[in-house]
Amino acid sequence: MSINFSKIVRPSYTIAEFAKHVVIVLVCVALLFPLFLMIVMSVKDKEQVVFSFFTIQPPFHFENYLVAFSYISPFIMNSVWMAIGSTVLTVGVTALAGYAFGKLEFPFKNVLFWILFAKMMLPGIMNLIPSFTLAWKLGILDTSLPVILFCAGTSQPFWVFVMRTFVAQQPQELFESMRIDGANELQIFRYLAIPLLRPMLALMSINVFVSVWNDYIWPLVTIQSFDKRPLTVGLAYLTSAHPGDYGMLTAGYVIAALPLLVLFFISMKQFIEGLTAGAIKL
Amino acid sequence: MAHQSVPPIRQTPRTKNKWQRQMWVGWLFVAPAIGLNLLFDWYPMMDGIYRSFYRWDGYSTAVYVGLENFRKIFSDTIFWTAVTNMLFFLVMSIILMIPTIITSVILFRIRHMRAQYIYRVLFCIPMVVPWMVIILMWQFMYNPQYGLFNRFIELIGMPDMQQTWLGDSELVKWCLVFMGFPFVTTNAALIYLGGLKSVSESVWEAGALDGVGPLQKFFYLELPLITGQFSLNLIGTITAAITGYTTQLVLTKGGPGFASMVPGLYMYFSAFKSQKYGYASALGMVMFVLSLVITLLSLKFFQKEESES
Numbered sequence: 348m349s350i351n352f353s354k355i356v357r358p359s360y361t362i363a364e365f366a367k368h369v370v371i372v373l374v375c376v377a378l379l380f381p382l383f384l385m386i387v388m389s390v391k392d393k394e395q396v397v398f399s400f401f402t403i404q405p406p407f408h409f410e411n412y413l414v415a416f417s418y419i420s421p422f423i424m425n426s427v428w429m430a431i432g433s434t435v436l437t438v439g440v441t442a443l444a445g446y447a448f449g450k451l452e453f454p455f456k457n458v459l460f461w462i463l464f465a466k467m468m469l470p471g472i473m474n475l476i477p478s479f480t481l482a483w484k485l486g487i488l489d490t491s492l493p494v495i496l497f498c499a500g501t502s503q504p505f506w507v508f509v510m511r512t513f514v515a516q517q518p519q520e521l522f523e524s525m526r527i528d529g530a531n532e533l534q535i536f537r538y539l540a541i542p543l544l545r546p547m548l549a550l551m552s553i554n555v556f557v558s559v560w561n562d563y564i565w566p567l568v569t570i571q572s573f574d575k576r577p578l579t580v581g582l583a584y585l586t587s588a589h590p591g592d593y594g595m596l597t598a599g600y601v602i603a604a605l606p607l608l609v610l611f612f613i614s615m616k617q618f619i620e621g622l623t624a625g626a627i628k629l
Numbered sequence: 630m631a632h633q634s635v636p637p638i639r640q641t642p643r644t645k646n647k648w649q650r651q652m653w654v655g656w657l658f659v660a661p662a663i664g665l666n667l668l669f670d671w672y673p674m675m676d677g678i679y680r681s682f683y684r685w686d687g688y689s690t691a692v693y694v695g696l697e698n699f700r701k702i703f704s705d706t707i708f709w710t711a712v713t714n715m716l717f718f719l720v721m722s723i724i725l726m727i728p729t730i731i732t733s734v735i736l737f738r739i740r741h742m743r744a745q746y747i748y749r750v751l752f753c754i755p756m757v758v759p760w761m762v763i764i765l766m767w768q769f770m771y772n773p774q775y776g777l778f779n780r781f782i783e784l785i786g787m788p789d790m791q792q793t794w795l796g797d798s799e800l801v802k803w804c805l806v807f808m809g810f811p812f813v814t815t816n817a818a819l820i821y822l823g824g825l826k827s828v829s830e831s832v833w834e835a836g837a838l839d840g841v842g843p844l845q846k847f848f849y850l851e852l853p854l855i856t857g858q859f860s861l862n863l864i865g866t867i868t869a870a871i872t873g874y875t876t877q878l879v880l881t882k883g884g885p886g887f888a889s890m891v892p893g894l895y896m897y898f899s900a901f902k903s904q905k906y907g908y909a910s911a912l913g914m915v916m917f918v919l920s921l922v923i924t925l926l927s928l929k930f931f932q933k934e935e936s937e938s
Contacts, residue, residue, distance in 0.1 A: 363843070367735050368744065374732055375751045377811035381766040382758060384777065388769075400780045444662035453655030459663055466670050470920045472872040472893065473913040476900045477673035477680060480687070500669025503662055532654040561760045563875050568901065579761040583879055586765050593775055600762045611757040619749055619819075 382604070389598040396593045408594055415599035421574055422581030423606065429491045429566070429577055430559040433498040437555050438548055441503045445510025446540045450522055451532070460511075467504040474501070479568055493569040494577075498559055506551050513547050514540065549617060560607065578603055681911035686904045698911035708912070711883075711890045714802060718891065719870040721806045726866060728812040730859070733821035734851050738843075749822070752815040764879050767808045771795045795881055798888035805876060805889060817862045824858040825851060860931040864924050871920040892916050 388396060390407040447453070448460055482493040521543075525535050541548075563579040570576055576584070582603055586596055611618060681698055685691035702708050736752075739745045755763070770777040771794040779791045794804050836850050874893035877883055883890035883898070892912060900909035 364740060367739050368741075370735050371732070371739065371748050374811050374813050375748065378755050378813065378815065379751065381763060381770070382754070384770070385762070385766055396775060400777075401784060440661045440665060443658040447655045447658035451651050451655040451658065453652040456655065459659055462663060462671070463666055466666060466674075469674070470868055470872055470917055470924075471670075471674075472896075472920065473677040473910070473917045474670065474673040475897070476906055476909050476913065477676035478669070479900075480906070481669070481673055481676070496665070497669045500665040504666060504670075507662055532651070532658075536658075557757065563761060564878065564897070578759065582759075582761050582765060586768070591775060593769060596765075597769070600765060604758045604762050607757040607759065608754070611753065615750060615753075619746075619753065 385597045385600050385604075388593055389601050391594045393592060393594060396591075411594045411598035412602065414595050415602055418585055419578070419581065419599050419602050422576060422578045423603070425491065425575060425581075426560055426578040427606075429494045430556045432491060432495040433559045434552050434555045436495055436499040437503055437506070438552050440499055441506045441510055441551065442541065442544060442548060443536070444503070444507045446514050446536055446544070448507065448511040449514025450517075450519075450540075463504040463507050466501075467508060471501060475564070475568070478565075482569055488569055489571050489575065491570075491575070494559065494562065494566055497565065498555065498562075502555060502558065506555075509551075510544065510547060513544065517543055546617075553614075553618060557607065677910045677913055680907055681914045683907040683910075684905075685907040687906050688904075691907065694907070698908050699915070701908065702911055702915060707887055707890065707895060708892065710887045711892045711895045714889060715871060715891045717802055718806070719867065722866050722870045723863070725806070725809060725812045726814075726817075726859075726862065729814050729817050730821060730852070730855070732813045733818040733825070733855075734847060736818065737822055737825045737851070749819065752819055755815050761879070764808075764876060768795070768880055771804055796885055798885045801881060801885065801889045805880070808876070814862075817858075820858050820862070821855045824855045828854050856931065860928065863927055863931075867923055867927060868920050871923065872916050 387403055389411055390403075390409060391399070392408045392411075395408075444463075448456065478493075478497055482488055482497075487493055487496070521539060522535060525539055530538070561579065562577070563583070566577045567580050570580070573584075582599065585599060589596060680691070682693060682695060683691040684694045684698070736745060736748055739748070769775070773779055773791070773793045773796065776794070778794065782788065782790045792800060795801055832850065832854075836846055841849065872893050874891050874897060877889050877891055877894045878897065881889045883894050893916065896909045896912040896916070899905045899912060
């Protein structure tokens with residue numbers, strides 16, 4: 348009602364409102380343009396890419412997708428395993444530690460917390476080369492273990508910090524009452540903390556998953572075998588190996604973008620709410 | 630109610646047991662996190678500091694050289710070219726934080742909630758598309774032979790204007806900056822939006838009653854209200870500009886020549902191409918100190934600003 352009222356009283360409001368929509372729509376168009384171009388190009392063959400760049404006309408070459416899929420599907424599987432492995436390990440470790448720092452009392456708690464907290468503030472640029480030599484010494488090069496283990500080692504300080512704050516905000520009585528009922532700490536964690544932490548765990552899972560999915564340099568350095576490479580490394584390699592074949596390549600980019608897009612549209616509501624909720628906590 | 634009948638004399642050992650039990654449980658619960666962090670985060674960092682005082686090719690025995698690596702870095706012309714380029718990218722990325730702020734404020738001011746939600750969904754899409762796909766699409770657009778820009782210049786009949794874009798040492802840095810077009814970082818925009826939405830309704834109502842104009846509202850209400858989120862994003866932007874090099878690694882390899890070389894990429898090449906692990910570690914340490922100092926300075930600046938206003 349109030350909106351209608353103001354429209355009547357001050358007509359300039361509608362013009363201003365319209366201008367806002369125009370600006371945001373233009374931003375969205377510019378943001379999504381590379382993706383639009385990607386889809387348009389993906390149904391063209393080599394000649395159409397050169398001779399009819401700006402037009403879309405039949406014949407459409409959907410076989411680009413079949414060719415690209417045969418190249419890219421192994422990379423997708425590698426990325427899926429890496430991302431799932433990293434997410435499970437990181438989230439599990441972080442939930443345990445976040446709960447303990449938030450709700451349990453034990454000696455040296457502050458010292459142990461500072462170990463993580465200090466690392467959160469320090470830039471990670473030093474780590475690449477020594478991490479590589481460490482992975483080499485451990486004999487885990489050319490597997491997905493470096494990605495999983497180093498992700499769990501380096502990404503959790505921030506999340507333990509977030510999780511601790513979240514745990515500490517939960518009412519103490521809940522935990523005490525379960526203790527009085529004779530539950531041990533593991534049961535309290537399993538049946539009380541985990542359900543309470545669920546929104547935080549979901550937000551964290553999405554973030555860790557996407558960051559591993561996007562990681563390029565670390566898997567590039569640690570994985571030599573072609574068939575073990577993740578999606579990012581595979582895509583960059585394909586692009587340099589097939590110069591000019593942009594119909595097939597863009598089809599490959601579309602396939603590479605699909606898994607996360609589908610996941611996003613399934614969990615859109617939680618995703619957007621989580622993003623806003625996480626922002627407020629900062 | 631059984632615990633009420635327990636004689637008080639047994640209370641002391643019980644609480645002590647509970648304390649001890651919690652102690653072990655606490656340590657057990659944090660052990661995996663601390664262990665992983667010490668081994669895969671702290672140890673590499675310490676090892677990097679240690680290695681930066683050595684000359685080491687990765688295979689033979691490392692030789693202690695003291696500060697020689699650092700002395701070499703400061704007389705290394707490639708390093709200084711890289712730092713100059715890095716400063717260019719740093720300044721540009723800080724200036725280009727402004728469009729994101731303006732966009733998020735405009736998005737926040739949109740009254741139609743349904744439309745605002747749709748825009749937010751659209752803003753999320755670039756975040757879930759693998760970032761490598763976006764980089765490679767820009768590489769395609771810049772491609773001199775097949776790419777969008779040269780084809781478009783040809784279409785409008787000015788073939789003399791065609792460029793080699795990423796292959797041009799004058800243009801390459803601007804091309805890398807322009808890749809951010811329309812210079813709206815969507816996740817940052819949504820974080821600002823979240824910050825503005827968390828402000829209580831009464832603040833905006835008070836502003837409206839005082840008859841604050843749109844520009845005044847921006848400078849006196851919205852901008853100060855997102856200072857916290859902004860300084861957090863600023864630290865991220867500064868750290869990324871000083872230490873990041875993935876885009877350069879994928880698109881230009883620092884070239885043509887050293888026109889788009891940045892310190893991070895130089896570190897990468899020193900280690901994995903020239904096998905100078907000690908020198909590369911020293912380069913890493915220089916960047917580490919640099920980004921730490923700039924981050925702390927900017928934090929301090931913001932805290933001062935906040936306390937003054």
